Amino acid sequence: MAVRTKAAPPPPPPLRRRRLLYRLRVLRHDPTAVLGLILVGVLAYLVVAPLVAVLSDAFRLQYGDEVHAGQQPGEWTGYYLWRVFRSQVSGLLFYEPLLNTLVVSLGTVLFALVVGGGMAWMVTRTNVPGRRWLAGALVVPYMLPSWTFSLAWLTLFKNDRAGGQVGVLQAQGIRTPDWLAYGPLPIVVTLGLHYYPFVFLLVGNALRRIDAQLEDSARILGAPRRVVVRRIVAPLMLPALSSAVLLVVGRVLGTFGTPYVLGLPADYRVLSTGLYQAIRDRSTGVASVLTAVIVIIGVLIVFCDARLLREHRRFVTVGGKGAMDRLSDLRTWRWPAFALGAVIFVVSVVVPVLTLLLSSLTRTPMDLSTLTLSYWFADSLPGAVGFPHGIFRGSELWTAAWNSLRIVGLASVICAVAGLLIGYVVVRGSAPRIAAFLRQVSFLPYLIPGIAFAAASLSLFAVARGPVPALYGTTFLLILVMAVTHLPYSSRSGIAAMTQLGRDPEEAAQIAGANWWQRMRRIVFPIQKGALVTGIVLPFISGLKELSIVVMLTTTGTELLTTLSIGLVDYGYTQLANAVVLVIALVSFTMTYLTQRLTKSSLASGLGG
Incomplete structure (x- = not known):
């Protein structure tokens, strides 16, 4: 009689296979590790690779230089280092622009400290009338494009040296000297008018955090005012002052429009315009060396700022009560002080905007008897070759506006989503090395001046490299570079937002069976x-x-709209360039106002009492 035996159960899968299946099931419900690896690869290629590429170009001989260097293209070389730092033209290529950059930076910092610091003290520590209005009005200059002030300056002071239509003073028979029309003085003044809001905001916020009782206590103990300022106020203000100084220097280092508009007619070059000129001359190796120098200076500036902040952490006041904000009584000087603040607002906002507006409405600069709408609406402009009609006619302005809205809009969406995903991986991820890499590399573009990062990206994407085709001249490259350069702000915002969001909502949804994408779409993003x-x-x-x-x-x-306006400056079409800048300023101011209303915030919140 046959005996039926029970079939033996199948043998368990090997341990390695079971671990792999378990990890796949985990990744299905929580793919944070995979997302982190993808973000690491993307940032490594878009942030780190351009810097590596530009350094490589600085030490590899480029086509066209083999005769001068005595080497073959592609070979490792120190020719470009010698050309920039040791050759007969090194003064023109590097040392003179570096000195000019230092002069402009120092002058801009002093201007911004005097104006911004003085206004911050007046608005936060005195009983000047209209404090709230002044607090909002004095940050408006930063909402305008930086070269708005330089175009207004040219409209007023331009002489016949640069060709094209002269400025208002020259048209009235007043010969303006070159040092007033072009060069370091106008560059410092116009950049100072644009960047003093940085000092105003940083110093103003720091002044509000200083408890007035500390100063009162020192005076009660017999300390004179100069001792109070030296021993109490100054140490507490050092972090804000150092941050303001380094921030302004970093911005000036990478700015291009103002030194280009006001320095080019006098052949006054700074590092940013020298880099631009090297790229236009197709001197790729020289441009790579200059880019590396600008990047190193930018990184050193931010590291110095971080070091100073750590050093100044000992100047911290801790108390159980809120700080007392006692205002100094200006007495009879209250209204003169308000008038001074109003004058600074008029000089930094009203005068430049009105100057550009009247310039675009008159054939002879600021001559109201020659009022015209031709530069805005005319079908044809006599004598104009490259732009023979008003800005609202033809397709140039509309094409540039559409490109700006499309490219900047897509870059902003990519930037915001990427910043939130980086914040999600950093806060929720279980891999500390990936989190540290994303945190640091996403902040790296902040350390690099904009024009230097653009040059590094151009070095990487100008030619095909492996499976990636050449992207120069495409909207895709502009979108990528804009998104990456603004990533530091969105990534820090995403990290802060995810830190404030607990795990409970996601865990509840996961228990209910929602996968990762459903949790992101229905919980995290809303x-x-x-x-x-x-x-x-x-x-x-x-x-x-x-x-x-x-x-x-x-x-x-x-x-884009910005490059269209600079192109019109190159053509010498002052009124048309001014009109385009006014369009940019109007859109920028409107979007800033709507953003503040939408987020119920203000750049100067708290400064005006």
């Missing part, structure tokens, strides 16, 4: 919509008036 909106709108506003980043990456088919 809860963080405020951070997403801010991460989109702020890069959008900044990108609309951006010139340093895009000036070397745009071509005829990808021209």
Whole structure:
């Protein structure tokens, strides 16, 4: 009789296979590790690779230089280092622009400290009338494109040295000297008018955090005012002052529009315009060395700022009560002080805007008897070759506006989503090395001046490298570079937003069976919509008036509003260039106002009492 035996169970899968299946099931519900690896690869290629490429170009001989260097293209060489630092033209290529950059930076810092610091003290520590209005009005200059002030300066002071239509004073028979029309003085003044809001905001916020009781206690103990300022106020203000100084220097280092507009007629070069000229001359190796120098200076500036902040952490006041904000009584000087603040607002906002507006409405500069709308609406302009009609006629302005809205808009959306995903991986991820890499590399573009990062990106994407085709001249490259350069702000915002969001909502959804994408779409993104909106709108506003980043990456088919205005300056069409800048300023100011209303915030919140 046959005996039926029970079939033996199948043998368990090997341990390695079971671990792999378990990890796949985990990744299916929580793919944070995979997302982190993808973000690491993307940032490594878009942030780190351009810097590596530009350093490689600095030490590899480029085509066309083999005769001078005595080597073959592609070979390792120190020719470009010698040319920039030791050759007979090194003064023109590097040392003179470096000295000019230092002069402009120092002058701009002093201007911004005097104006911004003085206004911050007046608004936060005195009983000047209209404090709230002054607090909002004095940050408006930063909402305007930086070269708005330089074009207004040219409209007023331009002489016949640069060709084209002369300025208002020259048209009235007053010969303006070259040192007043072009060069370091106008560059320092116009950049100072644009950047003093940085000092105003940083110093103003620091002054509000100083408890007035500390100063009162010192005076009660018999300390004179100079001792109070030296021993109490100054140490507490050092972090804000050092940050303001280094921030302004870093901005001036990478700015392009103002030194180009006001320095080019006098052949006054700084590092940013020297880099631009090297790229236009197709001196790739020289441009790579200059880019490396600008990057190193920018990184050193930020590291110095971080070191100073750590050093100044010992100047911290801790108390259980809120700080007392006692205002100094200006007495009879209250209204003169308000008048001074109003004059600074008029000089930094009203005068430049009105100057550009009247210039675009008159055939002879500021001569109201020659009022015309031709530069805005005319079908044809006599004598104009490259732009023979008003800005609202033809397709140039509309094409540039569409390119700006499309490119900047897409870059802003990518920037905001990427910033939130980086924040998600950094906060939720279980791999500390990946989190540290994303945190540091996403902040790296902040350390690099814009024009230097654009040059590095051009070095990487100008030619085909492996499976990646040449992207120069495409909108895709502009979108990528704009998104990456604004990533530091969105990534920090995303990290802060995700830190404030607990795990409970996601865990509850996961228990209910929601996969990772459903949790992101239905929980994380809706809860963080405020951070997403801010991460989109702020890069959008900044990108609309951006010139340093895009000036070397745009071509005829990808021209933006900012590059269109600079192109009109090159043609000598002053009124048309001024009109385009007014369009940019109007869009930028409107978007800034709508953003503040949407987010219920203000750049100067708290400064005006």
